[in-house]
Amino acid sequence: MLDSAIQLKNLTKTFGRVVANKNVSLEVHKGEILSLLGENGSGKTTLMNMISGIYYPDEGQIFVDGKPVDIRSPKDAFDLGIGMIHQHFKLVDVFTALENIVVGRGGKLDLKAARAQVTAICEKYHFQLDLDQKVYSMSVSQKQTLEIVKVLYRGANILILDEPTAVLTPQETEHLFEVLRYMKADGKAIVIITHKLNEVLEISDRVAILRKGEYVGTVETSQATEMSLSEMMVGQKVSLDIGRSQPMNTKKRLAIRHVSCVNKEGVTTLDDVSFDVYSGEILGIAGISGSGQKELLESIAGLQRTQEGASIEYIADDGETKVQLIGKTPREIKDLGVALSFVPEDRLGMGLVGSMGMTGNMMLKSYGNGHGFFARRKEPRKVAESVMEELGVVTPNLNTPVRRLSGGNVQKVLVGREIANEPTVLMTAYAVRGLDINTSYTIYHLLDEQKRKGVAVVYVGEDLDVLVELCDKILVLCGGRVNGVVDARHITKEEIGLMMTNRREGAVGNVK
Amino acid sequence: MSNKALSAKHEPLVRIVKRDGQSVARRILVRVVAIVLALVVDALFIYFVTGLNPLDVYRVMFGGSFGSKIRFWWTMRDLVTLLLVGIALAPAFMMRFWNIGGEGQILVGAWTSALCMVYLGDKVPSGVLFAAMAITSIAVGALWAFIPAYFKAHWNTNETLFTLMMNYVATAIVACTVNILRGQASSLGKLNKGTKAGWFPRIFGQYFTINIIVVVLLMVLMYVYLKYSKQGYEIRVVGESENTARYAGINVKKVMIRTMLISGAICGLGGFLIVGGKDQAISTATAGGRGFDAIIVAWLSKFNTFIMALISFLLVFLENGAHEIASNYSLNDFAADIISGIILFFILGCEFFVNYRLVFRSRAHKEGNGNV
Structure with a gap:
């Protein structure tokens, strides 16, 4: 023994x-x-x-x-x-x-x-x-x-x-x-x-x-x-089935062309990235951490300065109206009528205000709505109540600082708010990092539901098993470049793993 | 359970455990106990070191602020002066912008008020004079805060050093001005002694009644501004995390500069109130360190302006009391400072016991409700 x-x-x-x-x-x-x-x-x-x-x-x-x-x-x-x-x-x-x-x-x-x-x-x-x-x-x-x-x-x-x-x-x-x-x-x-x-x-x-x-x-x-x-x-039976739905009525929603970023140290973090995002689809983004995922999402969200020549075009439902997102601040993007939701990687450092309760956090993107000097709290409180109920957020009350909630509950608050905005594009970065099985599947199901509603979902993930099961297409980033876009239904995680580490020369991001 | 006995020997003597879900009654109780303990320790100090009767000393100390009607008025005057600066600093500190320059912002405000009194005092009607004093003071106070804010917003300079250095510039300007104004006289003394131009009208017999009214008004306004306005919300988000603010579409530079303009403007207004309502004079000591004391006031209150009033009162009460003891018993200032220092120590120290409790070795296994 x-x-x-x-x-x-x-x-x-x-x-x-x-x-x-x-x-x-x-x-x-x-x-x-x-x-x-x-x-x-x-x-x-x-x-x-x-x-x-x-x-x-x-x-x-x-x-x-x-x-x-x-x-x-x-x-x-x-x-x-x-x-x-x-x-x-x-x-x-x-x-x-x-x-x-x-x-x-x-x-x-x-x-x-x-x-x-x-x-x-x-x-x-x-x-x-x-x-x-x-x-x-x-x-x-x-x-x-x-x-x-x-x-x-x-x-x-x-x-x-x-x-x-x-x-x-x-x-x-x-x-x-x-x-x-x-x-x-x-x-x-x-x-x-x-x-x-x-x-x-x-x-x-x-x-x-x-x-x-x-x-x-x-x-x-x-x-x-x-x-x-x-x-x-x-403590009870859980269903380990993501239940991926078939994409319906997909339309081109974002056309991203020649996006490059250089960070403060002068290192190129994104190198001439071009791809399309479709409504009614989940586009997964795979890559070793630090391959440009953060810069890519932040470029779309208006938080990242891009190099000259970049273009990110938002195409509205009618297929005619096009909005250029490059060079706009998040506020300007919102004011142009683009309902863009973004669940950033750094939840408490970027997506939420740790010292505020759920109500205060629901206001984060909407506090400026309406005229007048004072911020309205009634609607945010209602949103907070419905998020708490629908996603089962465990919190002593709506004013408890979200910093004190557990990681899973913090993420539910963040995802809940971003979905409550009724987005047409929903971007998530490591949405289930550190979350337990139940909460993770709750989030997968929420994303799939958004996809069925016709939202263009971008899912940056690290768990390849999940990427393969949840997404419709997977874009693989390697060292800031697109190493290919693949059909998630016909690829193994080992193949993706290889694409993540081996730069393919002349790889062009396109699915047939 | 020999293992347990063995382990108990090695267990740390004291452990610190965070309290959760404190009731309001308990929080008050801890503070009351702290004050009682402070008075007991003080009594021991007074009795054994100075040989005086502690109760008499306390009575004198109390008399420092409440001994007579005029004493009470003066307490209120000093309280609102300190509170005003606290109100001014609150938005900046809530934004985590370390405005150490309250002192200088008050001084330049006082400076332009004094200049208006000297050079416009006998030339314009009093209404115009007051308006000129107020506007120039507010403007120059805001300017004094704008400069470091602009540099911080655009080039990320360190605001602590910058605002601090602006204090020295302000002090030098005031010193220079005072020297020019006094000419051959040994000191400048009260401005416009004969005409009283620029002195606030007396209300209830005091020049500074207007100060009290203005500060109480500002206390309410700032409370509402920080808590309920959109701008107050922005300040809190920026203070928590600039990244979150950018993510939310807040223009961080704009909020930073706007908030410092408000902070500096109120400090400048403070200079005006001090010159017109309190001192009717100007010197390098016009701000009297309040730009620094007010930092404590703003932080301790967690930016709640009503609590700021309580803390301002406590600080002023202790200072008055110490002065009174020193002069009444011809003790030196240090003894008096020790007495008020002990009280302050206990009151601040009890915050620890409000938030944490200590678990001692012997009690640890009994799941102590033990507190200290």
Whole structure:
């Protein structure tokens, strides 16, 4: 039988009146990969924060190697061989990989010895890492590799990975899993937090499930299916069917031609992008993060300065009236009668005002409506009430600052407002990032409903499985250029993954 | 449960836990307890360090603001002066535009008012004179705020440094003017002493009654402006996140400049009220540090102008009280400052206990409702 690496017994943690974890007990063996599964707000992060010394449990006991321990700070956790790989990397951009690995280590700095040690680690677990590469020139997956090597170098035997695959392409994910298997074979205990059920089934030995802060149980992966896991997670049967509808009466809605953007550092972020968006269709946009998705959507929304020669034409329902969107501010676009809705990636930093309640946020785009000096609050309150009811937003009241709501509820408020505007074009950036299964499917269904109403939907996503199932067409961006537009019904995610990473020369974005 | 005993030994002694869903009664209670505690600690200080009877000292302190009718009037006068600057700074700070230049904006307002009094005092009817004073003060105060706002909006300069430096410019202008005006005299003294041109008319026996009326009016107007107007909404959005503001179609530059014009204009108006209604004089000390004190007033109140009035009162009350103690007992100023400082410390410090509670090691396992 396997030895226990870390064991949690009856951990409880409360914040004010909120019980984040209640009597959670679980065990991870050496040489095992355990998936921690749970919806948003189920207490996964709180639990991991207690293990890594950020929070101290109210009740319960943690055992490492069978001995009771107290983890009062991240340093205590380190000393016990617990290493956490966060979703947001904690690296120094201007340092090389090696410098990042040794930084913060006490004692004398011996780069030579460190290099030898790190090289040995890389060889042992088959990491591909250039130790002299600066972090700013690394891809997301390289940075993640570096984080893992760093934690291993510091002697971690228990590794916790918080949604490591969220930002990776299928190929990169495959490579990560390979490395994880090598580490497992070496006797490391690995906890992986993820939302993607197919990955859970692929990589883990056992799955522990949390629901609303309570521990539901642990199952052997070999005896689990996607259905059974999601049922345990949600507590009821969920339908994992997006139910994509057939596009009807599609009309050209946006004609985008020769759009290029250069950022503050002079780097070209969008390079001569041209494509069309049709009403009654969902156009997916795939690409490694930072391939120009943000700039593309913001150019359309009037938030991004584009290079000379760009044209974004909006074609109204009659097919005659055309409106040029380039060079217009969001206000001007709205005043021209173009109902453009945009769910930006940065929800609280761009789409919403965190310190305001739902009512205040519903006003964000409409507060200027009507004459007079005072802002009207009656209609926004009605909109807020209907969004709350229709999307099931959980909030103490309409004036509770949205910053205090959970991620899923924040997104519902944002998407709800954008749909309430009755758009003809709806753009969403990473609309389901960080959301649980139920909320994600709610959003998919809402988007499909908008499509059936004749809205032109643009869906920027990172989960290729979803892109393939939800969208009608998929535009693949690679390094700011269009690497092709494909029919989502006749392509695999592996093919898209290849298109995301390999620049095709002379690729022209057009579907037959 | 030997494990538990073992763990209890290593558990941190004190942990800080956030409170949620505080009742209003509790919030008030915490503050009352803070004041009582402050008075007790003060009493110990007074008794053991100065050897005086604490109750007598408190009576004197109270008398500093309420001892006589005129004292009360003066308290009101100082209160509204401070409150006015707080009202002026509120929109800027709500927009997260760090206007440290209230001091200078008041000074230049006072400066043009004084110039009008000196050079127009005996030449134009009083109505015209007051209008000239008010308009020039408001205009120059707004200008003083416009310059840093324009630079920030167009070139993203640092507004904190910029507004701060504008204070020194204002001080230098006023110092220069005062020197020219006083000529050979040792000090400038009251302006237009003989004609009283530009002095506000007395109402209820005081020149500054008009100040009180104006400030109370502004307090209500600013409250409504920030809370219910479209412009107030824009200010809040810009303050929260410029990206969100752009996303919402708000012209951030325009809002920034407009809001600072309002902020500076009210400061300039403050200069006018100080010169015409309060001092009838001008010096580099005319603003008297209120441009800075008012920052505390604006922040503590979270931009609610009615709460600003309460905090202004507290600050003025403590200052008056300290003066009174110092002169009454011939203590030095420092002792008096310690006494008022302790009170302020407790009142500000209790905010921590309003929002957080401490859980001690021994209580942690009993799910303490423990507070401190």
